[in-house]
Amino acid sequence: MVDVGIDPATGKRKQLTRTFDTLKAAKAEYARITNRRHEGTFVSPNKITVNEWLDQWLAKKAEDLEETTIYNYAVTLGRVRGKLGHIRLQELTEDHVETWMTWALREGRVRGGKAGTGLGVTSVEMSLARLKDALNRAVTRRLVAVNVAQEVTIPRKARKAERRTKKVLQPWNVAEVHAFVLAVKDDRLYAPLLLSLMGLRPAEVCGLRWSDIDLNAATLDISNTRTLMGNKTVVEKDTKSMAGERLLPLPALVREALKEFRATQAAEKLAAGEAYSGSGYVIVDELGAALNGRQLRVRAYKIMDENGFRRVRLYDVRASCLTYLANSGVPDHILARWAGHTNVKTTKKWYVKPDVEDLRPAAEAWGGLASLATPFSEKL
Structure with a gap:
């Protein structure tokens, strides 16, 4: 029997009792536990x-x-629970985590595709990251001695295999954006769709209120969002980060579209009478009820399909905007501010995605280098 500390819940002394076949074995374990307790590494x-x-x-x-x-977080860890959740925390091993990772990459999908197929590398990596975070905290709380998932990583072969088979969706280029603008010009949701083309997140578009817009000063105050959680529940909250809360100038095209949309809503309110809800949001239906991100997305997809456009997510249109601004020479600090990011590295890493035509000026510049070259035979 050995003291192992104080129970924080009761304040009483905690003791651990172990039984061994020999006195020598008992003394060795007593010394091991005592030493670890003094070092602060003992796990009860x-x-x-x-x-x-x-x-x-x-x-x-x-x-x-x-x-x-x-x-x-809960959805991400849900991928882990089925295989590892029943195991005692102190009995969890690196082999358990490795086995789960291999299973997840090969057959871990249960939704969002064909059941029994492998999850994407990014999905598995996110689950691993959250599991590592949770186990790190367990180490700090002295519930386990080590984080057995710490050194588990996605194999490089799996990453390469996915890159070979996974189609990378390129955001719309300038011509595609122009075609979409022309196609939606007479659509009731023309103004909200233009806001998406400005690079606003879908949740920011849905969270905008008329009180956030100053049409006289041509400014847009982004401070509220409406996010669809689980594709069912709308959660209203402030912006994703402090940097996300920002005041943007309204381009003339968007300003005029918003003026027309406000006039349209005034006419709809007059026609609906008491049936009009008057929620105060910018993006609403004909009776004033706020629309959510899924409804905006469905409308955008319908327009894309009807006009034969390449289907992209509204969130990817954000990348089209930021890529164009970067290519147009907008300074880094302005680009990050427009995107609502603290650091321009985030903007450039995830949202600036030049295509082959964007690279054309580089090819032309290289042509200047080659044309200056003098063949070696002429020098002789």
């Missing part, structure tokens, strides 16, 4: 399972993170 035995710890960890994280972020 417990029966907490992986699922139970993940529940506790998520509950604690929920005190600091947005509801939508916690939902995404």
Whole structure:
């Protein structure tokens, strides 16, 4: 029997009892436990399972993170729970995590595609990252001695195999954006769709209120978002980050479209009478009820399909805007501010995606280099 510390819940001394066949073995274990306790590395035995710890960890994280972020964490860890959740936390091994990762890459999909096929590398990597975070906290809480998932990584072969087979969706180029603008010019949601083309996130477009727009000063105050959680529940909250809260100037085209849309809504309110809800949001239906991101997306897809346009996500249109601004020489600090990012590195890494035509000036510049070259035979 050996003291292993104080129970934080009761304040009483905690003791651990072990039984051995020989006195020598008992003394060795006593010394090992005592030394680890003095070093601060001793972990008291417990029966907490992986699922139970993940529940506790998520509950604690929920005190600091947005509801939508916690939902995404829960979905991400849900991929882990089925295979690893029943295992006791202290019995979880690196082999367990490696085996789960291999299974997930080969046959871990249960939704969003054909069941039984492999999950994408990014999905598995996100699940691993969240599991590592949770296990790191378990180490800090002295629930486990080490993070057994810390060194588990996606094999390079798996990454390369996915790159060979996965089609990379390029954002719309300038010509495609122009064609889309012409196609939606007479659509009721012309103005909200132009806001998407300005590079606003779908949640920012849906969260805009008329009180956020100053048509006289031609400015747009982005401070509120409406996010669709689980494709069903609308969550209204502030912007994704402090940098996301920003005041943008309205391009003349968007300003005029918003003026027309406000006039349209005034006429709809007059026609509907008491049936009009008057929510105050910019993007609403004919009775004033706020529309969500899925409804905006469905309308955009319908327009794309009807006109034979290449289908892209509204979020990818954000990349079209930021790529064009970057190619047009907009300074980095302005580009990051427009995007709502703290650091322009984020903007350039994820949203600036030049296509082959964007690279054409580089080819022309190289042509100047080659034309200056003098053949060696002429020198002789």
